[in-house]
Amino acid sequence: MGAVTYPDSRVAEFINNRVIPVQLLFDSQPYASMYNVKWTPTILMLDDGGKEHHRIVGFLPPEEFIPGLLLGMAKVNFDRDSLGQADGDVEKIINSYPQSAAAPEAIYLRGVIQYKETHNPQPLKEAFEKLRREHPTSEWSKRAMPYGLL
Amino acid sequence: MADIKWIGDLETALSLAKSEGKPVLLDFFNPN
Numbered sequence: 488m489g490a491v492t493y494p495d496s497r498v499a500e501f502i503n504n505r506v507i508p509v510q511l512l513f514d515s516q517p518y519a520s521m522y523n524v525k526w527t528p529t530i531l532m533l534d535d536g537g538k539e540h541h542r543i544v545g546f547l548p549p550e551e552f553i554p555g556l557l558l559g560m561a562k563v564n565f566d567r568d569s570l571g572q573a574d575g576d577v578e579k580i581i582n583s584y585p586q587s588a589a590a591p592e593a594i595y596l597r598g599v600i601q602y603k604e605t606h607n608p609q610p611l612k613e614a615f616e617k618l619r620r621e622h623p624t625s626e627w628s629k630r631a632m633p634y635g636l637l
Numbered sequence: 638m639a640d641i642k643w644i645g646d647l648e649t650a651l652s653l654a655k656s657e658g659k660p661v662l663l664d665f666f667n668p669n
Contacts, residue, residue, distance in 0.1 A: 488664070488666070489666065493641055496639050498641075499639040499640060499641045500639055502641050502662060503639065503641060503642055505659065506659050506660050506661065506662040507644065507650045507651075507653045507654045507657065507659050507660070507661045507662065508641055508642065508643050508644065508650075508661075508662045508664070509643065509644045509645070509646070509647055509650040509661060509662065509663045509664065510643040510644075510645065510664045510666055511645075511646075511647065511663065511664070511665055511666075512665070512666065512667075512668070513665045513666060513667045515665070518647060518663075518665075519665060522663070522665070524665045527665055527666055527667040528664060528665065528666055528667075529664075529665040530662065530663070530664050530665070531661075531662075531663040531665075532660050532661070532662060532663075533651075533654075533660060533661040533662075533663055534654070534660060534661070535651055535654035535655040535658075535659075535660070535661070536651070537647070537651055537661075540660075556662065559660070559662075560660055563660045
């Protein structure tokens with residue numbers, strides 16, 4: 488990460504503007520035990536209470552890392568019921584990084600967010616249809632299969 | 638080239654996260 492992804496100007500700008508970045512040695516205690524760190528790189532997205540919401544283990548290139556961070560931010564917002572902010576994060580993934588590894592989960596999560604906001608099941612059905620059309624082999628397409636029956 | 642402004646301790650980062658309304662990105666790294 489330190490050789491390729493973090494020096495990328497897009498990544499650095501994103502991190503400096505959108506999150507509070509912390510680096511700790513992999514064996515830094517008590518945190519390595521607290522967060523069950525077994526391999527590096529291990530990158531966590533935490534809320535301001537220190538609770539983990541998303542984990543990336545292993546290298547990601549810049550074009551995958553930024554959508555991975557957006558997904559983590561969406562999960563932080565979703566878990567604290569900030570649905571509007573979570574929707575903005577996943578929308579950015581879907582529109583700006585549609586071929587990224589984070590995109591299928593973002594499509595699924597967007598369906599869930601919009602269902603929770605409206606209590607209308609149509610966004611769940613649309614998420615399934617978009618996943619089947621654009622990411623048919625994704626596990627998220629399989630997870631959304633029940634929504635195809637709505 | 639922009640450098641990431643890493644913080645070296647988690648407690649400071651959590652305090653900043655509260656005041657700035659941002660999540661914390663915590664990177665456990667191996668320097669070797």
